[in-house]
Amino acid sequence: METLPRKTSVHRAIVQKLGLMRFILVLMLAAVIMTTIFDYAAITLLGQSYRVPDFLAASISALIITYVIARFFVGKFFDIDELEKEMHRLATYDDLTGLLNRNAFMQASIYYHELQSVEEQNYSVLAIDIDFFKRINDQYGHAAGDKALIEFGRVSKEISRASDILGRLGGEEFVFLLPETNVSQAKSFAERLMNNISELKITEEDSEFQFTISIGITAPPHKNSTSLETLIKKADEALYSAKNSGRNKISIYTNNLEQNINTSVSNPIT
Ligand SMILES: Nc1nc2c(ncn2[C@@H]2O[C@H](COP(=O)(O)OP(=O)(O)OP(=O)(O)O)[C@@H](O)[C@H]2O)c(=O)[nH]1
Structure with missing residues (x-):
């Protein structure tokens, strides 16, 4: 049976506590919240009227952009296959x-x-x-x-x-x-x-x-x-x-x- 590969503490913490997809989902949620706050602040400052479709369009764009950026960075810094293997190991074997x-x-x-x-x-x-x-x-x-x-x-x-x-x-x-x-x-x-x-x-x-x-x-x-x-x-x-x-x-x-x-x-x- 294989032994667990050594990982950095940040790497392990992300995989162990959140899981890769949940980590990306948290980033996406944060982006939507930030976009909504900025939208609201900008509209209030400019004295314009509140329009739901604008909020929706901004939030959806924020979601897509965050997902693409998060996947890009996760793919750049972590080996996705290794991460998935490690997640499987953590879910199956006693550490x-x-x-x-x-x-x-x-x-x-x-x-x-x-x-x-x-x-x-x-x-x-x-x-x-x-x-x-x-x-x-x-x-x-x-x-x-x-x-x-x-x-x-x-x-x-x-x-x-x-x-x-x-x-x-x-x-x-x-x-x-x-x-x-x-x-x-x-x-x-x-x-x-x-x-x-x-x-x-x-x-x-x-x-x-x-x-x-x-x-x-x-x-x-x-x-x-x-x-x-x-x-x-x-x-x-x-x-x-x-x-x-x-x-x-x-x-x-x-x-x-x-x-x-x-x-x-x-x-x-x-
Ligand atoms: N080092 C270490 N200790 C653990 C771990 N998991 C449980 N323990 C300890 O295992 C001990 C179990 O003790 P007991 O259930 O009293 O059993 P025992 O001392 O082996 O006595 P008997 O089973 O009756 O021979 C406890 O002190 C736990 O804290 C672990 O992952 N690492």
């Missing part, structure tokens, strides 16, 4: 980790979910959470917490397949949908992820720290009508069970029966 944001994750996942009910495809859902993340922020600073999130995103992408759907639903809450993967295969993936994450050494200024994750896994039963939201909730319940049994664990939710699986990792954090 920090490069994983899908909540909306994009749900959109991509619903496709596999619907396919599953028709074609009986296997897939698994993993809910993942960084252990004691608040403690990392408090002890090493917010920037260190961000580094942990970035590294989590990088490792997750590294060990997953192109078809896997990896999402950051919020703060340190992640949900992955692995197509064509049964629970036992999902468990192998989860173990690999846990091991790789626990081996990371994050450095922040003079400090170095490691962290672990907890994972809840579930999969839709055959010929199911369970909604995707319900499956995510089940994976989440399994995740809480993993947290409650000490963290740095995997928990599987199957047929309403939760079984905890104690997973040993090579570098557990004490």
Whole structure:
């Protein structure tokens, strides 16, 4: 997955906060307001009578001229294709980790979910959470917490397949949908992820720290009508069970029966 290109702060602010077309629309609106004020002032000063068609003609001309000038300048200083790509990236990916944001994750996942009910495809859902993340922020600073999130995103992408759907639903809450993967295969993936994450050494200024994750896994039963939201909730319940049994664990939710699986990792954090 690509990383976000560096942009100037003005550039990013415009794209992020307004969007290109809205930015131009704001300029056009400003031009119409200014034209109306100047028209009114000029007519009043000259002592002429107020004529609606003149106002309309002046406003429409102002709109067209502003649009042409704005498009010209935007095209001159910014690469329109790049801007559109960046707007798409911002609308799809989480800026920090490069994983899908909540909306994009749900959109991509619903496709596999619907396919599953028709074609009986296997897939698994993993809910993942960084252990004691608040403690990392408090002890090493917010920037260190961000580094942990970035590294989590990088490792997750590294060990997953192109078809896997990896999402950051919020703060340190992640949900992955692995197509064509049964629970036992999902468990192998989860173990690999846990091991790789626990081996990371994050450095922040003079400090170095490691962290672990907890994972809840579930999969839709055959010929199911369970909604995707319900499956995510089940994976989440399994995740809480993993947290409650000490963290740095995997928990599987199957047929309403939760079984905890104690997973040993090579570098557990004490
Ligand atoms: N650095 C950083 N911190 C974040 C971000 N989003 C959320 N957080 C922090 O994540 C922490 C989540 O803490 P908790 O929900 O208490 O969970 P926890 O400390 O990981 O505890 P357990 O999940 O029970 O192991 C809070 O302190 C949030 O401020 C982010 O983007 N960057």
